[in-house]
Amino acid sequence: MADTLADTLVAMQTAPLSTTDLPVTQQVRIELAERSYDILIGSQLLGRPETYAGLPKASTALIVSNTTVAPLYAAQLQAALQTHYGKVLLVSLPDGEVYKDWPTLQLIFDALLENSCDRKTVLFALGGGVVGDMTGFAAASYMRGVPFVQIPTTLLAQVDSSVGGKTAINHPLGKNMIGAFYQPQRVICDLDVLATLPPRELSAGLAEIIKYGPIADMDFLDWIEAHIDDLRAGDPTALAHAVKRSCEIKAFVVGQDEREAGLRAILNFGHTFGHAIESGMGYGAWLHGEGVGCGMVMAAELSQRLGLIDVALVARLRRLVERAGLPTVGPTLDAADNAGRYMALMQVDKKAEAGAIKFVVIDRPGSAAVRGAPEALVRAVIDACCAPV
Ligand code: NAD
Ligand code: GLY
Numbered sequence: 391m392a393d394t395l396a397d398t399l400v401a402m403q404t405a406p407l408s409t410t411d412l413p414v415t416q417q418v419r420i421e422l423a424e425r426s427y428d429i430l431i432g433s434q435l436l437g438r439p440e441t442y443a444g445l446p447k448a449s450t451a452l453i454v455s456n457t458t459v460a461p462l463y464a465a466q467l468q469a470a471l472q473t474h475y476g477k478v479l480l481v482s483l484p485d486g487e488v489y490k491d492w493p494t495l496q497l498i499f500d501a502l503l504e505n506s507c508d509r510k511t512v513l514f515a516l517g518g519g520v521v522g523d524m525t526g527f528a529a530a531s532y533m534r535g536v537p538f539v540q541i542p543t544t545l546l547a548q549v550d551s552s553v554g555g556k557t558a559i560n561h562p563l564g565k566n567m568i569g570a571f572y573q574p575q576r577v578i579c580d581l582d583v584l585a586t587l588p589p590r591e592l593s594a595g596l597a598e599i600i601k602y603g604p605i606a607d608m609d610f611l612d613w614i615e616a617h618i619d620d621l622r623a624g625d626p627t628a629l630a631h632a633v634k635r636s637c638e639i640k641a642f643v644v645g646q647d648e649r650e651a652g653l654r655a656i657l658n659f660g661h662t663f664g665h666a667i668e669s670g671m672g673y674g675a676w677l678h679g680e681g682v683g684c685g686m687v688m689a690a691e692l693s694q695r696l697g698l699i700d701v702a703l704v705a706r707l708r709r710l711v712e713r714a715g716l717p718t719v720g721p722t723l724d725a726a727d728n729a730g731r732y733m734a735l736m737q738v739d740k741k742a743e744a745g746a747i748k749f750v751v752i753d754r755p756g757s758a759a760v761r762g763a764p765e766a767l768v769r770a771v772i773d774a775c776c777a778p779v
Contacts, residue, residue, distance in 0.1 A: 395646075395653070395757070399607050399639060416634050420553065420641040422648055425573045429553060429637045431630065435580040436541065437466035439473035445575055446537045448510040451475040454498055454525040455516040456485040459543050462586055467516055467541065475512070479505055483521065487674040490520050490560045492568075498528040509533040512575070518544035518591075519551035519678065523569070526557030530572035540577040544587055545595025545629070546679050548579040549636035550657075554644040560673060564738035565665045571649050579637070581629055589622070593715035594679025596621060597660070599632050600710055601686060602639045604703070605656045605750070605758035610635055611710075618713050655741060656758035659750040660686030663720070666735035670723035683716030688775045693751040695767055703755060720776035728776055729769040 415432035435441045451471050455464050460482040471478045481501035483494050502511065513536060515525030522540050529538035540552035558569025584592070596618070603611025613631070614621070620628035640657065647654040664685030667676050676684075690704045708718050724731035733747070741748040746762055753759040 395606060395643075399642060416630070418634065418637045418641050420573075421645045422573060425555075425648075427574060427576050429577040429579060429641065431548075431579040431581070431633050431637065433580065433582050433626070435578055436463060436583065437470050439470045441578055442471060442474050442539075445474070445539060446510065446512055448475060448508075448512050448537075450477045450479065450505065450507050450511045451514060452498075452501060452505075452507060452511055453478065453480045453514045453516050454483065454521060454528070455480065456483045456521055458485045459517045459521070463516060463543065463583060467514065471514070477505075479507075483524070485520075487520055487560070487668075487678070488672075490524060490558075490673070492559065495524055495528060495559055498524065499532060502528075502532055507532075507536075509536055511536050513538040514541055515539070515552075515574075516541045516543065517547070518542065519547045522547050522552050523556070523558050523566070526555070526572055526574065527559060527569050530557055530570040535572070537575050538572075540574045542577065542579060543583045545584055545592055545633075546598050547595075548581075548584075548633050549595060550598040550640065552577045552579070553637055553640045554654075554657075555648065560669075565669050565673075566740070567738070573648075577637075579633055581626055581633065584624060584629060589715065590677065591679075592622065592624065594677040594683075596714040597679035597683035597686070597711070597716055599636050600707075600714060601657070601659050601682065602636050604686075604690070604707060604752050604755065605659045606639050606643070606756060607635070608756040610639070611756075615706075615710055618710065622715060655748075655760045656750055658741065659752070659758055660684075660689050662736050662739055662741065662747065662749050663688040663732070665739060666723070666732050667721060669738075670731060670735050671721055676717075676721070680717055683711045683714065684718055684720055684775075687711055687718045688720060688771055689749060690752060691775055692749060692763060692768065692771045693753070695771060696751060696763060698751055698753050699755065703752070720772065722777055722779050725779045728779065729772040732772045733765065733768065 418429040513529045515522045542548045542552035555573035558566035561567040617628045660682045664681030667681040690707045736747045
């Protein structure tokens with residue numbers, strides 16, 4: 391399986407863009423039979439009516455955004471959508487991971503019902519992963535399913551969360567525990583919107599880009615290492631290549647395994663430790679990408695202690711995560727029994743089976759697998775990777 395994945399991804403690879411290629415709209419197709427769709431990547435996409443041509447027809451569109459993103463970009467989107475829809479509504483949610491919950495989800499249903507929206511209404515998610523995940527879940531469940539479009543405005547959402555149809559809200563006992571697989575009609579990655587993204591959020595997005603290297607494409611890891619400073623500086627050419635290559639890899643993996651029966655789980659590299667950090671610290675204290683960045687270091691350390699990879703690859707990943715501006719040392723979640731607290735939190739993971747925790751490990755450079763690990767070894771990894779109390 392891994393050989394096929396690596397070989398196929400090499401074959402699919404396209405040359406990085408040169409500056410003269412911009413602004414060009416690039417297209418990555420995600421092949422899922424009747425649920426297939428395109429990811430558009432480029433500049434000046436958001437405000438162009440043509441970007442939305444060919445989407446399902448309806449009398450009403452509802453833009454779902456939040457109190458940070460709506461003031462920046464909703465008017466542009468609203469104007470472009472008016473060419474296609476008679477009525478274009480907006481619901482603006484409170485901003486933050488802490489609002490990825492039932493009461494906030496309800497605000498989307500309130501807007502739909504108060505405006506008599508029918509089952510053809512198209513939802514447009516304008517925001518980061520939180521808005522995208524919640525809008526997708528609302529679209530999956532309103533009248534048992536209405537179409538939706540992802541317009542990701544964070545780097546993290548452009549390279550990961552908007553693609554592949556995972557939608558969810560959090561539960562106080564676990565992250566992304568309530569949700570559905572539900573594919574969007576289109577994903578529109580306008581690189582221009584990244585200009586207003588705070589540097590900390592840009593770094594969080596880099597975590598999900600780095601992830602694709604060790605699990606699937608070591609050439610991409612080399613490229614990221616060579617361009618990490620350009621990416622952090624918001625260089626449009628570097629960002630365009632990083633978004634496109636990430637989407638190609640994710641589209642391929644999701645195309646093979648839409649509902650995570652097997653292969654797709656490799657996309658959760660770093661997430662088992664990362665989700666424990668996020669929920670253990672309280673949602674929003676650590677950004678999702680920060681948890682994933684640090685979690686990848688911990689998962690690499692685990693892979694090394696399982697005898698799968700050498701210390702040089704762990705050091706390489708740790709250095710890159712650090713250069714991306716992300717934490718590499720795990721927080722203390724419980725001064726009395728830190729490893730125990732991590733273990734308890736990691737049991738509330740969708741990969742866990744009958745309470746046994748499963749980890750995504752690097753089984754060799756550019757290839758990942760899902761497996762269990764002896765508790766003593768996992769505890770030793772946590773002790774080694776977390777700040778001393
Ligand atoms: P986010 O949605 O909270 O956005 C980060 C911050 O940036 C927010 O304050 C937001 O308002 C702001 N923002 C967004 N776009 C902006 C812009 N262009 N300019 C200025 N500010 C902007 O966080 P995120 O990192 O985008 O997403 C994290 C979420 O995504 C988590 O809930 C995570 O679980 C989820 N996720 C889902 C998947 C999936 O497959 N569905 C994959 C990865 C992550
Ligand atoms: N972010 C992991 C996945 O989409 O499967």
